[in-house]
Structures are given as structure tokens and as C-alpha cells.
Amino acid sequence: MAVYTYYILTKRAFVYAAVNDRQFLHYFYKSAKKQKYNMEKYNILKDELALVEEDLRRLRYPNQPQMPMEQIKHNSHVAHRLSL
Numbered sequence: 649m650a651v652y653t654y655y656i657l658t659k660r661a662f663v664y665a666a667v668n669d670r671q672f673l674h675y676f677y678k679s680a681k682k683q684k685y686n687m688e689k690y691n692i693l694k695d696e697l698a699l700v701e702e703d704l705r706r707l708r709y710p711n712q713p714q715m716p717m718e719q720i721k722h723n724s725h726v727a728h729r730l731s732l
Contacts, residue, residue, distance in 0.1 A: 651662040660666065680687055 654662050677687065
């Protein structure tokens with residue numbers, strides 16, 4: 649019954665990991681608001697951290713081709729033009 653109630657209230661399937669994440673975020677933002685924490689700056693810093701971690705991952709494994717999607721699309725168009 650509780651699972652059905654959760655679905656009705658959130659319109660999301662009851663998956664433990666998702667519920668746990670949702671609950672954590674709820675309390676995290678609630679306590680951040682109480683302490684007047686700058687969440688916009690926090691989110692910007694977290695995004696920058698993710699980009700830096702991705703760059704570090706690429707530097708650790710330089711032999712693996714890890715082209716961004718824009719380059720892959722561009723190269724496929726060039727290869728298609730060359731085949732014509």
C-alpha cells in the first residue's frame with residue numbers, strides 16, 4: 649500500500665535507490681535553506697567538479713578514444729562526404 653501511495657504522490661516507480669536519493673535531496677535542501685546556504689553556488693561548483701573529474705579520467709586513460717559527441721558527428725559527416 650505504501651508503494652502505491654508513493655507512486656500516486658510522485659508519479660514515479662518505487663525503486664529503493666531513487667527513493668533514497670529523493671529523500672536525501674529533500675532533507676539536504678531543507679537543511680541548506682535553514683542555514684541560508686547558497687545552493688546556486690554549490691550547484692555550479694558541483695558541475696565544475698564533475699567536468700574536472702571527467703578531464704582527469706580522460707588524462708588517466710589517454711589511449712582510449714574519447715571524442716566528444718560534436719567531434720564524432722563532425723567526423724561522420726566528413727567521412728560521408730569523402731565516400732561520395
